[in-house]
Amino acid sequence: MSTVFLGDIDPAGRAGHEDHPPRMGFFTDTSVCIGCKACEVACKEWNAIPEDGIDFTGMSYDNTQGLGGSTWRHVAFIEQAKPLAAQVPGVQHPAGEPADLRWLMASDVCKHCTQAACLDVCPTGALFRTEFGTVVVQEDVCNGCGYCVPACPYGVIDQRKDDGRAWKCTLCYDRLGEGLEPACAKACPTESIQYGPLEELRRRATDRVEHLHRNGVTDARLYGEDPHDGVGGAGAFFLLLDEPEAYGLPPDPIVTTRDLPDMWKHVGMAAAALVALAVGAFGAGR
Amino acid sequence: MVPDAEFTSYYGRPVLHAPTWRAPDIPGYLFLGGLAGAGSLLAAGAAVTGRPELAQVMKVGSLGAIGLGAVGLVHDLGRPSRFANMLRVFKPTSPMSVGSWLLAGYGPAAGVAALTALTGRAKTLGAVGTAAAAVLGPGVAAYTGALVSDTAVPAWHEGYREMPFLFVGSGASAAGGLGLLAVRLAESAPARSMAVLGTCLEMGATQVMERRLGFVGTPYRSGSGGRFMTASKVLAAVGTAAALAGRRSRWMSAAAGAGFLASSACTRWGVFHAGLDSARDPAYVVRPQRERVQIGAQDDDR
Numbered sequence: 001m002s003t004v005f006l007g008d009i010d011p012a013g014r015a016g017h018e019d020h021p022p023r024m025g026f027f028t029d030t031s032v033c034i035g036c037k038a039c040e041v042a043c044k045e046w047n048a049i050p051e052d053g054i055d056f057t058g059m060s061y062d063n064t065q066g067l068g069g070s071t072w073r074h075v076a077f078i079e080q081a082k083p084l085a086a087q088v089p090g091v092q093h094p095a096g097e098p099a100d101l102r103w104l105m106a107s108d109v110c111k112h113c114t115q116a117a118c119l120d121v122c123p124t125g126a127l128f129r130t131e132f133g134t135v136v137v138q139e140d141v142c143n144g145c146g147y148c149v150p151a152c153p154y155g156v157i158d159q160r161k162d163d164g165r166a167w168k169c170t171l172c173y174d175r176l177g178e179g180l181e182p183a184c185a186k187a188c189p190t191e192s193i194q195y196g197p198l199e200e201l202r203r204r205a206t207d208r209v210e211h212l213h214r215n216g217v218t219d220a221r222l223y224g225e226d227p228h229d230g231v232g233g234a235g236a237f238f239l240l241l242d243e244p245e246a247y248g249l250p251p252d253p254i255v256t257t258r259d260l261p262d263m264w265k266h267v268g269m270a271a272a273a274l275v276a277l278a279v280g281a282f283g284a285g286r
Numbered sequence: 287m288v289p290d291a292e293f294t295s296y297y298g299r300p301v302l303h304a305p306t307w308r309a310p311d312i313p314g315y316l317f318l319g320g321l322a323g324a325g326s327l328l329a330a331g332a333a334v335t336g337r338p339e340l341a342q343v344m345k346v347g348s349l350g351a352i353g354l355g356a357v358g359l360v361h362d363l364g365r366p367s368r369f370a371n372m373l374r375v376f377k378p379t380s381p382m383s384v385g386s387w388l389l390a391g392y393g394p395a396a397g398v399a400a401l402t403a404l405t406g407r408a409k410t411l412g413a414v415g416t417a418a419a420a421v422l423g424p425g426v427a428a429y430t431g432a433l434v435s436d437t438a439v440p441a442w443h444e445g446y447r448e449m450p451f452l453f454v455g456s457g458a459s460a461a462g463g464l465g466l467l468a469v470r471l472a473e474s475a476p477a478r479s480m481a482v483l484g485t486c487l488e489m490g491a492t493q494v495m496e497r498r499l500g501f502v503g504t505p506y507r508s509g510s511g512g513r514f515m516t517a518s519k520v521l522a523a524v525g526t527a528a529a530l531a532g533r534r535s536r537w538m539s540a541a542a543g544a545g546f547l548a549s550s551a552c553t554r555w556g557v558f559h560a561g562l563d564s565a566r567d568p569a570y571v572v573r574p575q576r577e578r579v580q581i582g583a584q585d586d587d588r
Binding site: 057059062065066068076078117120121122123124125126141142143144145146147149150151152153154155156157158159163164165166243245246247248249250251252253256257259260262263264266267268269270271272273274275277278279280281282 | 293294295296297299300301302303304305306307323324327328331335362363364365366368369371372374375377378379380381382383386424425427428429431432435436437438439442443446447449450451453454457458462476477479480483484487561565568571572575576578579582
């Protein structure tokens, strides 16, 4: 089951930050996303992220494709033959048959997990927990070992090929320190991306889901808001209108290091088995 | 419960990012680290039981293997000049950190063992080095099981219970194989036993893992991972047959040794590619998780 360990904990305090500010995060309400990609552009601009390929994918309006070393916000576009809530079905195009269409758009980002696998497995200490409870890579420490890349259960952090190091969303750590909101949230014209203290965002999100349900949008659900989920709750969580996997998100991610104590136990037993095997080999060889 | 063959994805795109690790660096290191770690045990046993030729071959072989493996590790870094940052901190939550510290202890010990054996000088220091390498060797051979399993890659993570056994078995097979290949019959009996026992452990762990993984284990049976795993099994069978039939033949024993070495390498390449394939296909991520959510929902209903 996905109800694992710890529940609601204080990641910044646990990382040794005393008298730290409240945990900050994102609530991305995809029900009001209009797919303008201002978040993608603002993120690239503020963080001086290099261009990483201009492709035509045929995936609706999504030519960005996914998060990566040089893409820290990614707007997904999903076209579905379903009516959206109380929307009048049977969209009549000038040519062709009437059809139902709903267009889901969602801006994805690093989840800044409470239990962050990337941070756990980083061997250099380049990845660290900030006083805001977010997870950031120190680019002057990262040696490009790549361990964080397959450790992330969401496929967020990645290596920048020409640079060799791992990069991801910093939740605009530099802006937060100055009391500013992250660039993507600042640029979002519909407040689909909301930034603030995580506790307040969770309250706001619960209200929003109830409001949507009352208005017939029964598909609305929160993703990543539960402190009892497999990553201890995400610092950046979402309101979605379909199953997470429709947006390219894993339906029930679990931080890989949850099983690490058991892994070490098996490593110990295997090492002992190897010693026993060697002793046996010399016993048999006499 | 068999999950539905249908699953939802975002335009079929992967959910995870596949490891950036490259061949031959990383599968090569997995192979060489296992060879070195198990080889140091064989070297110490040979030294204790008065088999100087076997001891020397395994000491030198272990040093060569770990040296070459370490070159592969540094070469695979995005910033090789920063390799020393691996020893900047010690983190038990990172098998790579633990492994770096293990190698930092094991490498010099294996070096002392090999150099003193080659030069015939500083025998006491040599014995200390040999013993230290034999103590750390099993850790070097086993920790890589946690290294690959401590990721979100389904074919690796879900096999975390068997992976260390699979890897130490493969390491023992390779180390025994090197002994059979390079040492005269008079001293190679323990190497023969180690290779055969190691192969049995490796094949047993592989069977258990594939059976338990079910659908998630598909990449071990198909694609490039599957081809390497099949090659490994064929080579292991050939090696075992030659090792058991050729006890009195130097040439048969050497051929068996080469077969064990090749089989061990194929296992590591097979595990490596199976992991890459499993990370690239969203089915291996989404289907088991969706199944888990559904079972959880059923439990809640009760």
